[in-house]
Amino acid sequence: MKGFRKSIFLATTENQHFDVLIIGAGPIGLACGIEAQKAGKSYVIIDKGTLVNSLYNYPAFMTFFSTSERLEIGGVPFMSISTKPNRNEALEYYRRVTEKFQLNVRLFEEVLNCKKQESGLFQVATSKANYEAENVIVATGFYDVPNxxxxxxxxxxxxxxxxxxxxxxxxxxxxxxxxxxxxxxxxxxxxxxxxxxxxxxxxxxxxxxxxxxxxxxxxxxxxxxxxxxxxxxxxxxxxxxxxxxxxxxxxxxxxxxxxxxMTGYQPNFEFLEKLGVTLDENKVPNYNPATMESNVQGLYLAGVVCGGMDTHKWFIENSRVHAEQIMKNIVGKS
Known part of the structure; x- marks a missing residue:
């Protein structure tokens, strides 16, 4: 998500209300959607690009370091020709997972602003619609901003x-x-x-x-x-x-x-700060590692965005659990 535009709430569009609004349709964002669905929560997954946009933009012949089973989400087996899958196999897998769960995904829709109201609800404006959400999950990865x-x-x-x-x-x-x-x-x-x-x-x-x-x-x-x-x-x-x-x-x-x-990439820190998330001197966001809730109540972080400048700390295989941690906390509150 490049930049964070000035507040633009479309007055002509009625707000759509969800229990959970997920920003980012990468593997971790999809995993969050699956957990929300299992918990019976209304949800929407929004991404400014295509499905698993970062993976789509990987080199055409890239092979993952992780084995296919460590890239699985939602309990759906990931079958690949080799032990370590390639980019094309991953794209096919996450698309099929999205189809299997019929995830509520809205693509090529950019989040322009997200504000928490006095009521406790988050008001989210995108390039296509307005939303209200009781909880927001940021799973935007780190691929948009090169070092x-x-x-x-x-x-x-x-x-x-x-x-x-x-x-x-x-x-x-x-x-x-x-x-x-x-x-x-x-x-x-x-x-x-x-x-x-x-x-x-x-x-x-x-x-x-x-x-x-x-x-x-x-x-x-x-x-x-x-x-x-x-x-x-x-x-x-x-x-x-x-x-x-x-x-x-x-x-x-x-x-x-x-x-x-090939100097690496970093999360969109400007976006996090405008959401109200505080960062330390190493740009690591403030969040509870047990619940993944940030210093803004009801705003959660998932995936590589949690690592600040250390983008080698979190991967698909070790941050899939963030989805379960977040949903457990949301269900516990409700």
Whole structure:
């Protein structure tokens, strides 16, 4: 959810009332909808994009680190060809889960504002309708806001923070920034489509979370020189046809066609703050880990949005339980 617009409540539309309004139709948002349905609560799931929008925007050939059973929600088995499913299998699975439970999902509808009234109800305005809700669950993930490098040239058209398909970069000079899974995937996939790949890595080695079956591949490609890597280095400037890299040996300027800045993403903290959620110095939101209720009574957080800047803390597999925790608390109150 990019930005948080000024309050816009559509006066011509009658408010629709729900026990629970869920912002975000990713796997955790869907899990929350399933639990609300099981508890007999009226609910709606709203997303500004498509179903499981973040997964849809993952690289076309991405394979999950988690096994399929750890990605399951609602008790529905996730069958995949391999132990670790790919993006397309995940999209199919979550769509089928949505169909099975006939979840009340409203897609391509952006939440513009959400305010808690003196009555205790939340008034929510979207790009299409107005809603009233007794409880709101924020399950928006972290994929909308990339971590910027804040260097000259980052706004050039050749710079991307999201990567989809390697064919686009065939026979081009590609610079990849980062040393974790997304960076490694981009480097290997574009290299195998004929790109001349260079990596800029801030540390002295590849990231500790790189998938174990991929790590030997990238390390061997670097060792043999098929992929050039500058360790303990930083990208200093991006020019139209080149880039400048700061290395331990000094600055290096190399020819370049595309920059894939795989520098990670962060939750929309501005959105959380305008909901009234307080954040600590590490941008971790204030919530009760037992109930997932934030400092705003009736406003709950679920999934990776709970981790602040540490987006490696919560995944689908370890935050599925948030849905059950939240609904248990809501049912207990009622």
């Amino acid at each position: 910027l490098m804040n260097i000259p040239g980052e706004d050039l058209p050749k710079v991307v923070h999201y990567y989809k398909d390697p064919h686009y970069y065939a026979f081009s000079k590609v610079l990849v920034v980062g040393a974790n899974n997304s960076s490694v995937d981009v480097a290997l996939e574009t290299y195998r489509k004929g790109a001349e790949v260079t990596m800029v890595i801030r540390g002295s080695e590849m990231g500790p979370n790189v998938k174990y079956w991929v790590r030997p591949d990238i390390e061997n490609r670097i060792k043999e020189g098929s992929i050039k890597a500058y360790f303990e280095s930083n990208l200093k400037e991006i020019k139209e046809h080149s880039v400048i890299i700061t290395t331990p040996e000094g600055e290096v300027e190399i020819e370049n066609d595309f920059v894939a800045a």
